[in-house]
Amino acid sequence: xxxxxxxxxxxxxxxxxxxxxxxxxxxxxxxxxxxxxxxxxxxxxxxxxxxxxxxxxxxxxxxxxxxxxxxxxxxxxxxxxxxxxxxxxxxxxxxxxxxxxxxxxxxxxxxxxxxxxxxxxxxxxxxxxxxxxxxxxxxxxxxxxxxxxxxxxxxxxxxxxxxxxxxxxxxxxxxxxxxxxxxxxxxxxxxxxxxxxxxxxxxxxxxxxxxxxxxxxxxxxxxxxxxxxxxxxxxxxxxxxxxxxxxxxxxxxxxxxxxxxxxxxxxxxxxxxxxxxxxxxxxxxxxxxxxxxxxxxxxxxx
Numbered sequence: 001x002x003x004x005x006x007x008x009x010x011x012x013x014x015x016x017x018x019x020x021x022x023x024x025x026x027x028x029x030x031x032x033x034x035x036x037x038x039x040x041x042x043x044x045x046x047x048x049x050x051x052x053x054x055x056x057x058x059x060x061x062x063x064x065x066x067x068x069x070x071x072x073x074x075x076x077x078x079x080x081x082x083x084x085x086x087x088x089x090x091x092x093x094x095x096x097x098x099x100x101x102x103x104x105x106x107x108x109x110x111x112x113x114x115x116x117x118x119x120x121x122x123x124x125x126x127x128x129x130x131x132x133x134x135x136x137x138x139x140x141x142x143x144x145x146x147x148x149x150x151x152x153x154x155x156x157x158x159x160x161x162x163x164x165x166x167x168x169x170x171x172x173x174x175x176x177x178x179x180x181x182x183x184x185x186x187x188x189x190x191x192x193x194x195x196x197x198x199x200x201x202x203x204x205x206x207x208x209x210x211x212x213x214x215x216x217x218x219x220x221x222x223x224x225x226x227x228x229x230x231x232x233x234x235x236x237x238x239x240x241x242x243x244x245x246x247x248x249x250x251x252x253x254x255x256x257x258x259x260x261x262x263x264x265x266x267x268x269x270x271x272x273x274x275x276x277x278x279x280x281x282x283x284x285x286x287x288x289x290x291x292x293x294x295x296x297x298x299x300x301x302x
Contacts, residue, residue: 011150012065016187019045024184024192027088028059029096030155031125032076034105039117039126040072041099041109043088045185046152055159057085057137060152068149072105074142077155081139082123085157086131090181090193095130122160132168132180136161203236210236217296220289225273230280234289241290249294254278269295 006014028047032040047059061071077083088096095113103112110117110126117126120136127134137157145152170176182194192198213221213235221231250256258271272295279288 015065015150019185020187023186024194025186027096027183027185028057029086029088029099029128029131030059030061030073031084031086031128032073032082033080033125034072034076035079037124038106039108039110040076040105041113041115041128042071042073043096043100044073047085057135057157057159058154059085059157060154062153063146063149063151065149068147070153074153074155075105077139077142080124081142082125083137083139083155083157084120084123084125084127085135085137086128087133087135087180088183089132090183090195092130093183093191118163120161127163132165133175134163135159136163205236208236208238210238211240215240216289217293219269219296219299220292223273223292225270225277226280227277230277233280233285234292237285237289241286241293243293246294249291252291255291255294265298269298272298 004014004017025045026047028044030042030044034040042061044059044061046062047057050056050058061073063070073083092115095115098113099109099115101109101112103109109115110128116129118129118134120127123136123138127136135157137159139155140158141154141156143152143154143156145154164175168175168180170179177199178195180195184192184194186192213231216231216234220226220234226234250259252275254275255272258268258275263271272291276288276291276295279285279291
């Protein structure tokens with residue numbers, strides 16, 4: 001493993017590492033105005049939500065690393081402490097990328113990239129009509145983390161109005177990821193889709209108390225077949241299964257076939273672990289653990 005002290009390498013190298021390793025990052029398409037009322041539009045992936053009471057969004061128009069200058073967005077929120085944060089979808093990502101072009105101050109990026117301006121209700125900056133979710137915000141605080149190139153300028157915002165296109169909502173009223181079709185930012189020129197085949201679910205252990213991976217037999221914990229994700233799902237079970245019934249398990253064709261082949265013990269155990277891994281992938285976690293306990297019984301002879 002490579003060790004890097006961020007104070008001993010160029011900050012441009014550190015930035016490449018951070019942008020490549022910390023992701024995907026949501027993108028804030030920030031709309032601001034200056035004291036003369038001129039609009040500005042620019043995307044920032046140093047962005048996230050940090051609270052709901054009060055509602056708190058934070059993004060950072062960092063100081064430029066090459067010449068230590070600040071961005072128009074930063075100057076604007078210092079002059080007019082308001083912003084609209086527009087969420088970025090796959091259908092608008094090319095225009096959003098174009099809006100990151102460093103046009104001179106006063107140039108209207110809405111016009112440059114072809115977005116339509118929508119009047120806000122509680123703040124002065126315009127909303128991006130094409131964005132399916134738009135957050136009107138008051139800037140509550142600006143935290144400057146340094147005065148050198150690459151330093152962050154944390155823009156702490158409180159939401160004053162939310163605009164949502166109804167067509168992105170599911171039946172329960174929450175945002176449907178396959179309808180909003182968000183994108184995230186990675187390093188370099190890379191983005192990632194946050195919908196369709198990219199989606200998967202992980203059950204949150206909020207209402208149950210899992211047994212934990214430490215409750216599993218060593219033969220399971222140190223399996224050469226099972227992955228950390230497999231172990232995590234096993235550890236999330238609320239209880240160990242009852243003592244495995246060999247006759248019941250042998251009714252499973254895959255298990256029965258393994259024993260019919262009369263393999264050496266190590267190969268039998270490995271085959272059972274593979275069967276269990278497939279069961280976990282299919283959501284049959286308790287049955288998988290029962291198979292694993294059978295394999296452990298073979299190893300220990302009990």
